[in-house]
Amino acid sequence: xxxxxPQAPGIYTPGKVKRAVPLLAxxxxxxxxxxxxxxxxxxxxxxxxxxWGARHLASIGYGWRVIDLSPDPGxxxxxxxxxxKDREAIRRAGIVLYLGDVGFQPEVEEAVRAAEGDxxxxxxxxxxxxxxxxxxxxxxxxxxxxxxVAVAFGEVDPSRAWExxxxxxxxxxxxxxxxGEALAACRYELLIVPREAYRPLASWLGxxxxxxxxxxxxxRHERLEEARRRLxxxxxxxxxxxxxxxxxxxxxxxxxxxxxxxxxxxxMDSRPAxxxxxxxxxxNLESLLLGLDCRSxxxx
Numbered sequence: 001x002x003x004x005x006p007q008a009p010g011i012y013t014p015g016k017v018k019r020a021v022p023l024l025a026x027x028x029x030x031x032x033x034x035x036x037x038x039x040x041x042x043x044x045x046x047x048x049x050x051x052w053g054a055r056h057l058a059s060i061g062y063g064w065r066v067i068d069l070s071p072d073p074g075x076x077x078x079x080x081x082x083x084x085k086d087r088e089a090i091r092r093a094g095i096v097l098y099l100g101d102v103g104f105q106p107e108v109e110e111a112v113r114a115a116e117g118d119x120x121x122x123x124x125x126x127x128x129x130x131x132x133x134x135x136x137x138x139x140x141x142x143x144x145x146x147x148x149v150a151v152a153f154g155e156v157d158p159s160r161a162w163e164x165x166x167x168x169x170x171x172x173x174x175x176x177x178x179x180g181e182a183l184a185a186c187r188y189e190l191l192i193v194p195r196e197a198y199r200p201l202a203s204w205l206g207x208x209x210x211x212x213x214x215x216x217x218x219x220r221h222e223r224l225e226e227a228r229r230r231l232x233x234x235x236x237x238x239x240x241x242x243x244x245x246x247x248x249x250x251x252x253x254x255x256x257x258x259x260x261x262x263x264x265x266x267x268m269d270s271r272p273a274x275x276x277x278x279x280x281x282x283x284n285l286e287s288l289l290l291g292l293d294c295r296s297x298x299x300x
Contacts, residue, residue, distance in 0.1 A: 098120070118155060151165065182285060189292075193240045194251060231260055242264075
Protein backbone atom coordinates (compact mmCIF):
# COMPACT_ATOMS: atom_id res chain seq x y z
CA UNK A 1 0.00 0.00 0.00
CA UNK A 2 1.38 3.41 -0.94
CA UNK A 3 0.49 6.58 0.94
CA UNK A 4 0.99 9.93 -0.76
CA UNK A 5 2.36 12.47 1.68
CA PRO A 6 1.56 15.97 0.39
CA GLN A 7 4.31 18.56 0.39
CA ALA A 8 3.77 21.05 3.18
CA PRO A 9 3.42 24.66 2.12
CA GLY A 10 6.53 26.71 2.73
CA ILE A 11 10.11 26.30 1.85
CA TYR A 12 11.58 22.91 2.35
CA THR A 13 11.08 19.99 0.02
CA PRO A 14 10.88 16.53 1.57
CA GLY A 15 13.40 14.18 0.03
CA LYS A 16 10.66 11.54 -0.31
CA VAL A 17 7.01 12.23 -0.87
CA LYS A 18 5.87 8.64 -1.11
CA ARG A 19 6.41 5.86 1.36
CA ALA A 20 5.28 2.28 1.00
CA VAL A 21 3.71 1.13 4.27
CA PRO A 22 2.45 -2.42 4.77
CA LEU A 23 -1.18 -2.63 5.82
CA LEU A 24 -0.27 -4.52 8.99
CA ALA A 25 2.09 -1.72 10.02
CA UNK A 26 -0.73 0.77 9.61
CA UNK A 27 -2.90 -1.25 11.94
CA UNK A 28 -0.15 -1.41 14.54
CA UNK A 29 0.57 2.32 14.27
CA UNK A 30 -3.10 3.13 14.57
CA UNK A 31 -3.13 1.63 18.03
CA UNK A 32 0.16 3.15 19.14
CA UNK A 33 0.42 6.73 20.34
CA UNK A 34 4.17 7.26 20.37
CA UNK A 35 5.71 5.08 17.67
CA UNK A 36 7.67 7.15 15.13
CA UNK A 37 10.87 6.93 13.15
CA UNK A 38 13.09 9.75 14.33
CA UNK A 39 14.91 11.49 11.53
CA UNK A 40 18.67 12.01 11.89
CA UNK A 41 19.69 15.27 13.52
CA UNK A 42 22.39 15.86 10.97
CA UNK A 43 22.45 19.06 8.93
CA UNK A 44 24.56 19.51 5.80
CA UNK A 45 25.15 23.11 4.69
CA UNK A 46 26.80 23.93 1.38
CA UNK A 47 27.90 27.52 2.06
CA UNK A 48 29.47 29.02 5.16
CA UNK A 49 26.70 31.48 6.16
CA UNK A 50 24.16 28.65 6.10
CA UNK A 51 26.44 26.46 8.23
CA TRP A 52 26.94 29.32 10.70
CA GLY A 53 23.18 29.85 10.94
CA ALA A 54 22.54 26.13 11.30
CA ARG A 55 25.00 25.91 14.20
CA HIS A 56 23.20 28.76 15.90
CA LEU A 57 19.86 26.95 15.63
CA ALA A 58 21.43 23.61 16.59
CA SER A 59 22.63 25.12 19.87
CA ILE A 60 18.99 25.47 20.92
CA GLY A 61 18.29 21.75 20.82
CA TYR A 62 20.42 18.73 21.51
CA GLY A 63 22.08 15.97 19.52
CA TRP A 64 22.51 18.05 16.36
CA ARG A 65 25.52 17.72 14.08
CA VAL A 66 26.26 20.35 11.41
CA ILE A 67 28.49 19.45 8.45
CA ASP A 68 29.91 22.45 6.58
CA LEU A 69 30.74 21.64 2.96
CA SER A 70 31.89 25.16 2.10
CA PRO A 71 35.47 25.29 0.81
CA ASP A 72 38.48 26.55 2.66
CA PRO A 73 39.39 30.26 2.34
CA GLY A 74 40.68 31.07 -1.11
CA UNK A 75 38.82 28.27 -2.88
CA UNK A 76 35.94 29.18 -5.22
CA UNK A 77 32.68 28.17 -3.57
CA UNK A 78 30.88 27.91 -6.89
CA UNK A 79 33.24 25.21 -8.12
CA UNK A 80 33.13 23.07 -4.99
CA UNK A 81 33.94 19.45 -5.82
CA UNK A 82 32.09 16.92 -3.70
CA UNK A 83 33.86 13.79 -2.54
CA UNK A 84 32.05 10.47 -2.23
CA LYS A 85 31.95 11.11 1.53
CA ASP A 86 30.31 14.51 0.95
CA ARG A 87 27.68 12.96 -1.33
CA GLU A 88 26.92 10.29 1.23
CA ALA A 89 26.54 12.94 3.93
CA ILE A 90 24.03 14.78 1.73
CA ARG A 91 22.13 11.58 1.02
CA ARG A 92 21.81 10.53 4.65
CA ALA A 93 21.35 13.92 6.37
CA GLY A 94 18.12 14.80 8.10
CA ILE A 95 18.32 18.31 6.62
CA VAL A 96 20.27 19.62 3.62
CA LEU A 97 20.69 23.37 3.13
CA TYR A 98 21.56 24.80 -0.28
CA LEU A 99 20.98 27.99 -2.24
CA GLY A 100 18.70 26.45 -4.84
CA ASP A 101 18.85 25.42 -8.47
CA VAL A 102 20.57 28.57 -9.68
CA GLY A 103 23.61 27.05 -11.39
CA PHE A 104 25.89 28.33 -8.63
CA GLN A 105 27.08 24.96 -7.25
CA PRO A 106 26.31 22.42 -9.98
CA GLU A 107 27.63 19.39 -8.10
CA VAL A 108 25.60 20.29 -5.02
CA GLU A 109 22.45 20.86 -7.07
CA GLU A 110 22.87 17.42 -8.61
CA ALA A 111 23.69 15.68 -5.31
CA VAL A 112 20.65 16.97 -3.39
CA ARG A 113 18.38 14.99 -5.71
CA ALA A 114 19.49 11.86 -3.85
CA ALA A 115 18.85 13.32 -0.39
CA GLU A 116 16.65 11.21 1.85
CA GLY A 117 15.90 13.97 4.33
CA ASP A 118 14.42 17.45 4.04
CA UNK A 119 16.04 19.64 1.39
CA UNK A 120 15.82 23.35 2.17
CA UNK A 121 16.21 25.70 -0.79
CA UNK A 122 16.93 28.98 0.98
CA UNK A 123 16.94 31.29 -2.04
CA UNK A 124 13.85 32.14 -4.07
CA UNK A 125 16.14 32.89 -6.99
CA UNK A 126 15.50 30.81 -10.12
CA UNK A 127 17.84 29.29 -12.70
CA UNK A 128 20.34 31.68 -14.21
CA UNK A 129 20.67 34.11 -11.30
CA UNK A 130 23.97 32.73 -10.10
CA UNK A 131 25.16 35.81 -8.24
CA UNK A 132 21.86 36.62 -6.57
CA UNK A 133 22.02 33.34 -4.70
CA UNK A 134 24.61 35.09 -2.52
CA UNK A 135 21.91 37.22 -0.91
CA UNK A 136 23.39 36.31 2.47
CA UNK A 137 25.82 39.21 1.99
CA UNK A 138 22.93 41.23 3.46
CA UNK A 139 22.45 40.07 7.08
CA UNK A 140 18.71 40.71 6.81
CA UNK A 141 18.45 38.27 3.89
CA UNK A 142 20.39 35.66 5.86
CA UNK A 143 17.83 36.10 8.66
CA UNK A 144 15.06 35.38 6.14
CA UNK A 145 16.95 32.30 4.97
CA UNK A 146 17.24 31.08 8.54
CA UNK A 147 13.49 31.43 9.00
CA UNK A 148 13.14 28.75 6.33
CA VAL A 149 15.82 26.61 7.97
CA ALA A 150 14.10 26.87 11.37
CA VAL A 151 10.92 25.33 9.95
CA ALA A 152 12.90 22.26 8.89
CA PHE A 153 14.54 22.06 12.33
CA GLY A 154 11.09 22.08 13.90
CA GLU A 155 9.94 19.24 11.63
CA VAL A 156 12.78 17.07 12.91
CA ASP A 157 12.43 18.23 16.53
CA PRO A 158 8.76 19.26 16.99
CA SER A 159 9.10 19.70 20.76
CA ARG A 160 11.30 22.77 20.15
CA ALA A 161 9.75 24.04 16.93
CA TRP A 162 8.67 27.34 18.47
CA GLU A 163 12.14 27.90 19.96
CA UNK A 164 13.82 27.36 16.60
CA UNK A 165 11.40 29.62 14.75
CA UNK A 166 11.77 32.41 17.32
CA UNK A 167 15.59 32.29 17.33
CA UNK A 168 16.47 33.11 13.74
CA UNK A 169 17.92 36.55 14.40
CA UNK A 170 21.16 36.57 16.42
CA UNK A 171 21.69 40.25 15.66
CA UNK A 172 21.27 40.03 11.88
CA UNK A 173 18.49 42.58 11.34
CA UNK A 174 20.17 45.12 13.62
CA UNK A 175 23.44 44.75 11.71
CA UNK A 176 21.65 45.17 8.38
CA UNK A 177 20.05 48.36 9.67
CA UNK A 178 23.47 49.63 10.75
CA UNK A 179 24.71 49.11 7.19
CA GLY A 180 21.85 51.22 5.89
CA GLU A 181 22.38 54.00 8.39
CA ALA A 182 26.17 54.11 8.18
CA LEU A 183 26.31 54.03 4.38
CA ALA A 184 23.45 56.45 3.77
CA ALA A 185 25.74 59.38 2.96
CA CYS A 186 28.90 58.42 1.09
CA ARG A 187 31.09 60.38 -1.28
CA TYR A 188 31.59 57.50 -3.72
CA GLU A 189 29.11 55.12 -5.33
CA LEU A 190 31.51 52.97 -7.34
CA LEU A 191 32.66 49.66 -5.81
CA ILE A 192 35.87 48.38 -7.42
CA VAL A 193 36.14 44.71 -6.42
CA PRO A 194 38.05 41.62 -7.51
CA ARG A 195 35.17 39.65 -9.09
CA GLU A 196 31.47 39.43 -9.76
CA ALA A 197 30.80 37.73 -6.40
CA TYR A 198 29.99 41.10 -4.80
CA ARG A 199 27.06 41.93 -7.07
CA PRO A 200 24.33 41.21 -4.44
CA LEU A 201 26.15 43.47 -1.97
CA ALA A 202 26.46 46.28 -4.52
CA SER A 203 22.82 45.95 -5.52
CA TRP A 204 21.61 45.99 -1.90
CA LEU A 205 23.61 49.15 -1.19
CA GLY A 206 22.71 50.88 -4.45
CA UNK A 207 26.31 50.89 -5.72
CA UNK A 208 27.82 50.36 -9.14
CA UNK A 209 30.20 47.42 -9.26
CA UNK A 210 33.36 47.16 -11.34
CA UNK A 211 34.94 43.70 -11.15
CA UNK A 212 38.60 43.44 -12.14
CA UNK A 213 38.69 39.68 -12.71
CA UNK A 214 36.94 38.02 -15.63
CA UNK A 215 35.04 34.71 -15.76
CA UNK A 216 38.32 32.93 -16.53
CA UNK A 217 39.71 33.94 -13.12
CA UNK A 218 42.30 36.32 -14.55
CA UNK A 219 42.67 40.08 -14.17
CA ARG A 220 41.38 41.86 -17.26
CA HIS A 221 43.59 44.60 -18.69
CA GLU A 222 40.64 46.61 -19.99
CA ARG A 223 38.96 46.56 -16.57
CA LEU A 224 42.14 47.67 -14.83
CA GLU A 225 42.41 50.55 -17.28
CA GLU A 226 38.78 51.53 -16.67
CA ALA A 227 39.33 51.40 -12.91
CA ARG A 228 42.47 53.53 -13.22
CA ARG A 229 40.63 56.09 -15.32
CA ARG A 230 37.65 56.31 -12.99
CA LEU A 231 39.85 56.55 -9.90
CA UNK A 232 41.78 59.41 -11.52
CA UNK A 233 38.46 61.06 -12.34
CA UNK A 234 37.36 61.00 -8.71
CA UNK A 235 34.58 58.41 -9.11
CA UNK A 236 36.06 56.09 -6.48
CA UNK A 237 38.45 56.41 -3.59
CA UNK A 238 39.66 52.85 -2.99
CA UNK A 239 39.88 49.36 -4.41
CA UNK A 240 38.75 46.27 -2.51
CA UNK A 241 40.35 42.85 -2.39
CA UNK A 242 39.18 39.43 -1.24
CA UNK A 243 41.16 38.67 1.96
CA UNK A 244 41.19 34.96 1.10
CA UNK A 245 43.07 35.44 -2.18
CA UNK A 246 41.96 35.94 -5.80
CA UNK A 247 44.87 38.12 -6.98
CA UNK A 248 45.10 39.99 -3.69
CA UNK A 249 48.73 41.06 -4.15
CA UNK A 250 48.15 42.32 -7.69
CA UNK A 251 45.12 44.35 -6.57
CA UNK A 252 47.05 45.83 -3.67
CA UNK A 253 49.84 46.85 -6.07
CA UNK A 254 47.29 48.30 -8.45
CA UNK A 255 45.77 50.39 -5.67
CA UNK A 256 49.19 51.66 -4.59
CA UNK A 257 50.02 52.59 -8.19
CA UNK A 258 46.74 54.48 -8.50
CA UNK A 259 47.38 56.31 -5.23
CA UNK A 260 44.41 54.83 -3.33
CA UNK A 261 43.93 52.42 -0.47
CA UNK A 262 43.34 48.70 -1.00
CA UNK A 263 40.85 47.43 1.58
CA UNK A 264 39.61 43.92 2.48
CA UNK A 265 36.04 42.98 1.54
CA UNK A 266 34.95 39.39 2.16
CA UNK A 267 32.30 37.88 -0.19
CA MET A 268 31.32 35.61 2.74
CA ASP A 269 31.31 32.40 0.71
CA SER A 270 33.84 30.39 2.69
CA ARG A 271 34.81 29.77 6.27
CA PRO A 272 36.72 32.84 7.51
CA ALA A 273 40.26 32.45 8.73
CA UNK A 274 39.14 34.00 12.03
CA UNK A 275 35.87 35.02 13.60
CA UNK A 276 32.40 34.18 12.31
CA UNK A 277 29.71 35.58 10.03
CA UNK A 278 28.93 38.55 12.27
CA UNK A 279 32.54 39.59 12.77
CA UNK A 280 33.21 39.36 9.03
CA UNK A 281 30.08 41.40 8.23
CA UNK A 282 31.15 44.09 10.71
CA UNK A 283 34.67 44.15 9.23
CA ASN A 284 33.17 44.55 5.75
CA LEU A 285 31.16 47.52 6.97
CA GLU A 286 34.31 49.17 8.33
CA SER A 287 36.04 48.74 4.98
CA LEU A 288 33.06 50.17 3.10
CA LEU A 289 32.92 53.19 5.39
CA LEU A 290 36.55 53.94 4.64
CA GLY A 291 36.58 53.06 0.95
CA LEU A 292 33.37 54.90 0.06
CA ASP A 293 34.22 57.88 2.31
CA CYS A 294 31.00 57.83 4.29
CA ARG A 295 29.85 60.03 7.11
CA SER A 296 29.32 57.49 9.86
CA UNK A 297 27.14 59.47 12.25
CA UNK A 298 25.25 57.08 14.46
CA UNK A 299 27.38 54.03 13.64
CA UNK A 300 29.09 52.34 16.55
